[in-house]
Amino acid sequence: MPLTNLLCGLLETGVNQLHQLDSSAVSKRKQLNGTIIAASLKELNFPLYFIISDQQVDVLNKFEGEPDCTIKVSMQALNKLQDNRQLTQLIKSGELEVDGDIQLVQKFAMLLTDMQIDxxxxxxxxxxxxxxxxxxxxxxxxxxxxxxxxxxxxxxxxxxxxxxIKLAPSALEVAHFSDRVSSLASDADLLLNKINNKLEKQLNNLSHTKALADKNDKN
Structure with a gap:
């Protein structure tokens, strides 16, 4: 039996057995009834397809067709998927890639991890x-x-x-560095404005001088 088939079987059995103990599992599955989600870990890079119905969750390693949502997530970010506030940051950091409705990601994560078992x-x-x-x-x-x-x-x-070992900057050092960068940017803007003003004055003076010279030549 291929490793992916074994993994699918173990995962499917484990999830459905836990759902039998979870008082909230039925309502969560109903919210995702008919949904097909392709999920993979960035560290493994092969997808598993979760087919969700009212009755259970089926896990396949192959699926003919288009899933409703495709998720790629790093292993260390798995426990953060339930929190809506962190999803955008995970996507920006590259720890999470989503092709589909971001709300499905959270509902799917809660279905698999947020189990209310007494x-x-x-x-x-x-x-x-x-x-x-x-x-x-x-x-x-x-x-x-x-x-x-x-x-x-x-x-x-x-x-x-x-x-x-000073391998990474402290929060205070980062804040100080940011302040210095902001200050430097402000000083650079002021200097640029002064240079532009001086150039503008010099150009005006040159134009005025040229106009006088042209006038004298005509006279």
């Missing part, structure tokens, strides 16, 4: 209320700790790049 309730049916509650609390704590550690490492990395 894990504790589903686990309680398998292992009981107490164990399910403890497992979910431990998972929540672990997730929050991981997020906190990630943010701390990200902040420390930024400080190391800007303050220690």
């Amino acid at each position: 894990w504790e309730e589903h686990l309680s049916k398998k292992v009981g209320d107490v164990i399910a509650h403890n497992l979910c609390q431990h998972a929540k704590t672990a997730f929050e700790t991981t997020q906190s550690q990630y943010k701390r490492v990200e902040k420390q990395s930024a400080l190391y790049l800007t303050e220690e």
Whole structure:
């Protein structure tokens, strides 16, 4: 079995099984009913076709026809697709390429990632209320700790790049540089205006001198 077929099968099964646990999945699929979206990661560069219906999401590696929307996104930008405010910036930065309705991108991202699943309730049916509650609390704590550690490492990395090895400018340095550029541009405009004024005066003087000379020649 080709790798893409295996990937499609795993992705399709995983998404639809999670949707069975997601109380909001049916309404989200209805919003995209009949929609075909071609999506690919920039790092992999081969499309997968998501065919969305009321009942489920089918994932194919080939599709004869034109999709309603084509999306190419970098892996690091996946978690930003739900936020309308970031879509324009992602497109400008090249992390996201869209051929089609940008609103479909957000709805599609929410369909795949914004799942409202009550894990504790589903686990309680398998292992009981107490164990399910403890497992979910431990998972929540672990997730929050991981997020906190990630943010701390990200902040420390930024400080190391800007303050220690000076590989990247700090925010203050960028602001100062921008101010200096603006000031330089303003000074250049003033200088250009002065040069233009002087040239204009000299041209006027030359014209006046020439007119007098022509008048004297005629006399």
